[in-house]
Amino acid sequence: MNWRLTGRYMVSVIIVTIITVFINLFIFMFWLVFQANSQHDEESTPETFTRSFRQYVTLSDNGITVNKEGQKALKEQNAWIQILDENGQDVYHDREPKGLKKKYTPIEIINLHKYKDEQLLSTIYAGGKKVNGKEYSYFIGFKNPSLGKYVLSYDTKEFVTKFNAGTIILLSIDALIALLIGYLFSRQLTKPLGRVIQGIQRLANGDYTIKMKSKGIYKDVFYNVNHLSKQLSSSKKEKDKLEQMREEWISHISHDIKTPLASIQGYAEIIQDPNYHLTVEQIREYAQIIESKSLYMKDVMEDLNLTTRLKNNDVMLHTERVNLVSLLRETLIDMLNDSRYADKSIELQTNVEKLMLNLDAILIRRAVTNLILNALVHNDADVKIVVQLEQKERTHVTIKDNGKGIEEEELEKVFDRYYRGTNTGTTHAGSGLGMAIAKDIIQKHGGDITIQSTAGEGTTIDIQLS
Structure with missing residues (x-):
């Protein structure tokens, strides 16, 4: 994997380098052509000045000469002039340097024009003009030490061949350099990527103990991994915890269902057995026990079904305008009318008689009932429960008890599915889903539910509805 990444990066570097070299060559050649054209177009270049100087060469009574404009131009260019006749004899000079010869042979004329004369300390250009049928040649020397002139001779065919060979060599060298640099850089760039890939593979294999140092250009990637x-x-921990709680819940439910099933089966067998001569009162008593155990099993199955539907968002709310005060009062009255809770202290406190909200009355009743039953089950028989209703920015339904309270480490688990508190009485058998169902119902209505508790002082559950 690392070599694959390194290879891809190196190929990319080489391609970019070659493209860059071609672009640079194209730009350089374009610049040379542009410079050559621009120099030809400029009138101030020495070569152009020399060619155009013939306009200043005139014939006077004293012979060939340079007019005043030409002399002024020579002074401005810091240049001198020497005019020769057809025999190479000096016939005119102006601003000439020391050591200037009076007569030149043809080869000397060629060399003087072709090469820079170190003795005269000048760069010399040549021109010519025909006056009265006679050819005159002239030299103009520029006393500019930074000015140079070189004559280049080349064979076009050989130049093209060597240029092609040089280009291939240059590209090969550039490719090797790019290969070396690309390899060095790619090792630095792809090595961290290899670590990231290995880390992701470990995550995919279920190893979540990865901890990489967040540094370098990939520090954000390391941080996110x-x-x-x-x-x-x-x-995973949450899943394992939930799975453990589910297994414990299944174990408890299995035990809780087996017990009533055993009772149902036992009493049913007694009623059915002809060897037992039961009175009508005994049959009714056994039937009542069978009914009670059946209702308990029915409640457990309904809790399981409801929590599954709530978890899967498969419960549709049947909302209507409901007087929450009346709903709470009826819920508490129904509980106190139950013989199991007739002697319990459950009180409703409210300063309003009518508070209309859009609610699913059945589900809200179920949630409040679960919360009150939870307070009854997990506390002593003399516990006092107060249900308060207040209208603030939101509607608050608060359920308070003065019971045993909940330990801090258990407080965050109260609303978990399948959780059964340590304060559950030995005679209580429940599904362990009541608090989770209550929370899901409140949240389904767009509300919030919070819990506060102090061990030995009691618990407060606050429901907020809009």
Whole structure:
């Protein structure tokens, strides 16, 4: 994997380098052509000045000469002039340097024009003009030490051949350099990527103990991989915890269902057995026990079904305008009318008689009932429960008790599915889903539910509805 990444990166570097070289060559050649054209177009270049100087060469009574405009131009250019006749004899000069010869042979004329004369300390250009049928040649020397002139001779065919060979060599060298640099850089760039890929593979295999150092250009990637590892580790712990609670819940439910089933089966067998001569009162008593155990099993199955539907968002709310005060009062009256809770202290406190909200009355009744039953089950028989209704920015339904309270480490588990508190009485058998169902119902209505508790002082549950 690392070599594959390195190879891809190196190929990319080489391609970019070659393209860059071609672009640079194109730009350089274009610049040379542009410079050549621009120099030809400029009138101030020495070559152009020399060619155009013939306009200043005139014939006077004293012979060939340079007019005043030409002399002024020579002074401005810091240049001198020497005019020769057809025999190479000096016939005119102006601003000439020391050591200037009076007569030149043809080869000397060629060399003087072709090469820079170190003795005269000048760069010399040549021109010519025909006056009265006679050819005159002239030299103009520029006393500019920074000015140079070189004559280049080349064979076009050989130049093209060497240029092509040089281009191939240059590209090959550039490719080798790019290969070396690309390899060195790619090792630095792809090595961290290899670590990231290995880390992701470990995550995919279920290893969530990854912790990479967040540094370098990929520090954000390392940070996010570490963050993902923590999230997955947390999710796994939560999943394991939920699975453990589910297994415990199944174990408890199995036990809780087996007990009433055994009772139902036992009393049914007694009623059915002809060897037992039961009175009508005994039959009714046994039937009542069978009914009670059946209702308990029915409640457990309904809790399981409802929590599954709530978890899967498969419960549709049948909302209507409901007087919450009346709903709470009826819920508490129904509970107190139950013989099991007739002697319990459950009180409703409210300063209003009518508070209309859009609610699913059946589900809200179920949620409040579950919360009150939870307070009854997990506390002593003399516990006092107060249900308060207040209208603030939102509607608050508060359920308070003065019971045993809940330990801090258990407080965050209260609304978990399948959780059964440690304060549950030995005679109580429940599904362990009541608090989770209550929370899901409140949240389904767009509300919030919070719990506060102090061990030995009691518990307060606050429901907020809009």
